Amino acid sequence: MPPYPTGSWMPVALSADLPAGTVMPAQSPAGPVALWRTRSGRAAAFADRCPHRGMRLSHGFVRGETLACIYHGWSYAEAGNCQRIPAHPALTPPDTIRVATQHVEDGGGIIWISVGEPAAGPPRFEGLAPLRSMVAEAGIAALEAAAGTKAAGGLLDYTHDDRAVQLLLAPDGQARTLMHVLVDEDSNPDERIAASRAAEALRRAAEDIARAGIAR
Template identity: 85%
Template sequence: MRPYPTGSWMPIALSADLPAGTVMPAQSPAGPVALWRSRSGRAAAFADRCPHRGMRLSRGFVRGETLSCIYHGWRYAQEGNCLRIPAHPGLTPPDTIRVAMQPVEDGDGIIWISAGEPAAGPPRFDGLAPLRSMMAETDIAALEAAAGTKSAAGLLDYTHNAQTVQLLLAPEGQARTLMHVLVDEDSNPTQRIAASRAAEALRRAAEHISRSGIAQ
């Protein structure tokens, strides 16, 4: 899924959207993940499938520093190994029972994930701060066509009604794109509202292009 090949970082969510003690579904270059944050604030990304019966772990719940499956309560540590099987409370689960994990970096208000081991850390956007995320029902090509410019390493500059906004793009399949809206860190509330409206205008324009087949 362009522009994040295996071994590179993809922005999967904003840090503010994953409070401590919560879990959410997300999409990574390797497929669906359960993105969760422990009570102490550490983020982790598990393959969204419990090894027991295949239930989505993103429907589970966080207990302290562990994630529990909602189906039979199997509990997993941040390292992916199973810690407890409620039906067999006296059993120490073997180390072979574990959930596949992906590398996660959480910094500057953005949660990044990688399929495979990246050679370096995720990019930094000095002077910018995350504002919000929104889903566009279209691909990156249509967003680029609507903006009239190409994205560079997933970052797209767009100007609407004299308001320039930076959009960090993360593809979710063939026809959906997660847009993370970035603004100047010293922007005022009026500028932030304008940036949000600019991003919404781009989304509408790109979805229209996608429906009409203009970007093909």
């Protein structure tokens, strides 16, 4: 069962993985999104489909404070409204031409997308800092089985070789999971390397469990 019910927040990327002026694909509860950051540094999320010809907006490029489709260059502002159609430079695009948007919060080194209408902001993990993200070719249930414990609110506590690691989990389709590795904010480089290796060990174990499940 997905750990992010309606009214909550889903972590879709680390802030460091989305520099200003870039766009990347991500997965939200509503489906694929184009996650992008304006040149001035604000994060935004669009449905990953241009209203014009259906091209993925995650293949596009950021132009100032807008996201432009790579196909015909139609540009969209953060609110989703079309601002420019290169083939008709004198035209002011009608407000009916727009892309669906999702509410984004960027804080604590994590980019969150809302699941429905949350009553409060996304969680903050005091004393923890994001280290890296990785994708496991396994569902959350397989990760929980490999860790020997259940995730609470999407956060999985895992101990490997006496090293405690916190993993923030987000479903990425039916049998894939995005894992955000969190470490103590004052951890040293050796401890960060150990945490990364522990997360990789869990991923391998979970993928073995997932493959065995498929085989059965």
